[in-house]
Amino acid sequence: MASRGYLAKNSLINLKSPIFGFNQNASNIDPYGIIPEFDGLFRDIGDYKNFIQITRHSFDLTRFSDCLAPIGKLRILMHRLSNVDLTFLTYKQKLAFWINIYNACIMHVFLEHGLPSTQEKLLALMNKAALNVGGIVLNALAIEHFILRHPCESEYGPMDEKEMLLRHAYGLGYPEPNVTFALCRGTWSSPALRIYTADEVVNELGKAKVDYLEASVGITSKKKVSLPKLLQWHMKDFADDMESLVEWVYSQLPRSGSLKTSIMDCLNKESKYQFAKMVEVQHYESEFRYLVSCPYN
Structure with a gap:
């Protein structure tokens, strides 16, 4: 990987930029662009x-030949x-x-088809992202919606034959x-x-949830709760409507966090009839990026 695209801690954002109001020596990042809206605090x-x-x-194509051996091992493992x-x-x-x-x-x-440039191309790639698992070929969308998520029968009609097959063979x-x-x-x-x-997946998912909410939920300069798309x-996996979704987010955050306090302040100020005005949904950005745990932490 090219060094200019592999960024850690302080390097992930330009802390000298005037839009950021925190300590230049602090090791905090803003991966979803929500901190500048937090009154610069x-x-x-x-x-x-x-x-x-x-x-x-991050990718240096001149060094792609260095990766041929591990990519070959990856393909062997995926074939198995x-x-x-x-x-x-x-x-x-x-x-x-x-x-x-x-x-x-x-x-x-x-690796097979390159990086997508639009949301439409990303969805097209997800259809191509297919694997043979136990003799059944399925793509990423099928894994997500037919195996890992709730059936959509009540909303979209009865399950089709492929979904029934996958849920029967691999359903959770x-x-x-x-x-x-x-x-x-x-x-x-x-x-x-x-x-x-396998041993810790439930706890790991709980931590992934809290970590994501802490990093992606914010309060705008207009004192609105900013939620990720x-x-x-x-939403239906966690709440009945937008109001109960915000309350659910509040209940999941650590007690000592400043974000939890700020959300409570917003909830206390708004009546039920004005609630829709206090929530802002962030745009989903499909530009390529992975956030990964720093290997030297």
Whole structure:
């Protein structure tokens, strides 16, 4: 990777820029662009301050030949997936397996077809991001919506034959809503990329949820609660409407955090009839980026 695209801690943003009002020596980042709207005041965004970002500028094509051997090993491992037997896996083992497979599937399609330049091209790539798992070929969208997420029967009609086949063969029994904070599409608005383990997957998903909310939810200069588009898309997994979604976000944040206090101030100031005016949904940015844990932390 080119050094200019592999940025850590202080390097991720320009702390000398006048739009940032915090200490130039502080090791905090603003991966989702929400801190400048926070009246220029410092607040702790949790573990995301220790993460690094990989962007399209991270790749040095002149060194691509150095990666041929590990890419070859990756393809061998992915080919072996066609022979796996998931029959005897526990719920937690399946959950960790499919989250990791989804994220690996997205990374593999970038290697195969290059980086997408628009949201439409990203969705097209996700259709191409297909793997043979246990003799069944499925793509990233099928893994997400037919295995990891709730069925959409009530909203879109009965399940089609492919969905029924996949849910019967690989379904989790009861989906885990917190996969929202683990599935990484390699976009600017995606949650951080992590590896999940069978023994600790439930706790790891809980931590991924809190970390993402701390880093992506903000308060604007107009005292509005700024929520990521990802939460609006999957709101029904956590709440009935926007008001209860904000209350859910509040309930998930650490008690000592300044963000929790600021959200409570907003909730106390607005009546139920004015609630719609106090929430702002962020634009989903599909530009390529991975946020990953810093390897030397």
